[in-house]
């Protein structure tokens with residue numbers, strides 16, 4: 001199915017015109033962003049923690065130390081809400097009230113499952129590296145068995161999810177278009193500066209192809 005099923009939990013109430021349940025749209029946002037925020041509850045206290053993730057087909061993978069409380073909670077089947085946000089611009093209106101932001105975001109609800117099979121864990125590690133810097137998984141030493149076992153990997157199905165997208169100029173009140181103040185959009189994008197070599201790196205080792213130059217998808 002090219003469209004995600006809308007559920008009572010993912011139906012957009014506020015500005016539904018900005019919502020999308022198109023899988024390709026959701027995937028594109030997930031593939032471009034670098035981090036997600038994972039919301040979960042422990043003993044009635046909500047936590048929202050940032051972490052790295054990667055999408056492989058119809059699943060989102062997160063990983064971390066076996067000691068991570070976040071991953072332990074998720075592994076035990078807790079309900080989880082993952083959000084991913086790409087900030088595309090500052091929307092500066094003629095009134096304080098109508099200032100906004102241009103963005104593309106995804107909200108994903110569900111329960112995670114632990115990945116225990118070593119081949120799938122290794123595939124997730126490679127994909128995580130590729131998500132950060134395409135080509136990187138072929139340039140470095142892969143995780144050994146000890147490192148693989150010391151890492152918890154969880155996958156969350158991309159089933160109950162929504163995207164929301166704001167684009168374009170500010171939307172002002174009719175009475176304010178005559179005001180003399182500047183209005184418009186300041187576009188924002190994530191860009192990388194020149195890589196800085198590790199001081200311990202021998203001078204003969206050149207920048208790898210994955211960093212020439214380093215660019216995020218768009």
Ligand SMILES: Cc1cc2nc3c(=O)[nH]c(=O)nc-3n(C[C@H](O)[C@H](O)[C@H](O)COP(=O)(O)OP(=O)(O)OC[C@H]3O[C@@H](n4cnc5c(N)ncnc54)[C@H](O)[C@@H]3O)c2cc1C
Nearest residue numbers: 009010011012013014085087101103105106107162163164
């Ligand atoms: C960078 C950024 C800045 C924002 N600033 C503001 C702000 O200042 N004030 C404000 O009120 N809102 C802001 N929003 C929008 C905000 O995320 C919510 O969409 C909005 O507040 C409506 O919340 P709600 O609980 O009424 O949503 P509802 O419409 O009731 O949410 C129902 C369902 O819609 C989906 N949904 C809602 N919001 C999103 C989303 N952003 N992305 C994907 N799916 C979504 C979820 O599945 C959710 O469970 C901002 C969003 C972004 C990304």
